[in-house]
Amino acid sequence: MAKILFINPVVREEDVPRHIPYGIALLAAIAMKEGHLVQVYDANAHRLPLDTIIEVCQADDWDAICIGGLTTTYNYIKKACKLIKESAPNAQLIAGGGFLTSMPHEIFEWIPEIDVGCIGESFVTFPEVLKKIDNKDVNYSDVLGVIHRDLTGKSFLTNIRPNIKDLDTLPWPAWHLFPLDIYFANSSNLFSEESFTSKRRMDINGSFGCGLTCKYCWHLGTTGDMLVEENDNGENDVVFTYGRNIRYHSADYIVSMVKHLHNEYDIDFAAFIDENLMTMDVASKGTWLKELCKKWIEAGLQPTCRQQGIPHDENCKGVHWNGTSHAGLHRPETLKLMYEAGCTHLVYGLESFDPTVLRNLGKGSNARKNKQSIATCLASGIKPIPNIIIGFPEESFESVRNTIEALVELGITAKPHFATAYPGSEWYYAYKDSIMEQYNQDLEAYIMDLGDASKITATISHEFSPMQLLGLQQIVYLKDLRLLDLSEQHWAPVQEKLTPVIQPKMSFNLKTVKEAGPLAS
């Protein structure tokens, strides 16, 4: 058996630690099931000085040290890998997660300390890598779904690892390895009264991926959206597609997991981190969420406030929950059941109210559905949490006006996020050249800049510069149509004479076809 250390990188330094890393906890459970000895250093929870890693790495004779996360953790991971290799040179350094899958060859070039990386879904790949390490065999060329190096340090990507077929074969995450009290202390959030008063919230995951194709979104192989193909240089590289292997846990799996969390850790709130609950429900022909709600109630998890039809207060027992929804796919009867079972709020990625922006986005919604969704959700008793974006490629004064007018009509105030091309998304590949231009051809500098999601990084708007987008963000937040009109009077005639700020291009790493990656039989 191998002795393994997982390091959970610091994410969103400007905020407190709120989320036990579901993926790491799941891989830790898989490794333990295979008989390996597992420890976790949760740097994100503890927020200790970076060089604490040295002590942790020298605390035992680790066979493997594992690190991973989304692109927003890149800064920390890069610095951590240097310290890990210096302080534990004999341990194999394994990386995984979105930051690596989206751009494996670049990451291997920028972080030379990584020995091997799991690409896409790691549930089968990771234990195979550990088995090799256990057998003192560090030639990974026969393991599917990895990136590894030859003796010169050159990176090689093996063929794709099929997605597992049945998610219910996965063990529950190893939550006990994490400092839960730190996370429980940060349970509260402002989205609903029940979530604000939560004292013991934990995240759960019911599904992988989403059937839709929003151009800013990425699934990184977890939803059958990834292939591995030879590029022009004859090297294997990742290719992202519109292909899908839709998979979700059974209602029984989810409910028994939440029941366990309630009994063992006394949780009062379960936050679904699924990409989109409603798209999974549609894939199940509208049966999944209904069954989940029914079984949630039968298992005694329904909060007493919902059971008795009384206001929520500190005496409420049971487990409230939240998730993500979709303006065009939610159904009033399902929302009603979700409310009864304890759902408090649903995040709606409305993004915009402009017909052109929405038509090009791939979200499968329109301005009318976006407007109606707020009232439909509110009517069920669940609070809708709308998400708004500005800076779309086709953003114009008219599209911003459409969004502000809808916000005024609906009585919503929202500070919009900036459209950002995260690696793995369609936007990233279409605008990569423009992004490089904006960062003086230094792609790594762009990746390092993505740590703070509220910041403006590379713009992908064809018309607006960063300066204009910063102003427009404030104008949308204030819903100030007078300022928008004034800005248009000043800028529109100038913009007519200028060439577009940004131009899209095709890329090897993106195939806009419904070709799915393999699914295990």
Ligand code: SF4
């Ligand atoms: S609906 Fe949400 S999860 Fe699905 S592709 Fe769009 S942004 Fe991604």
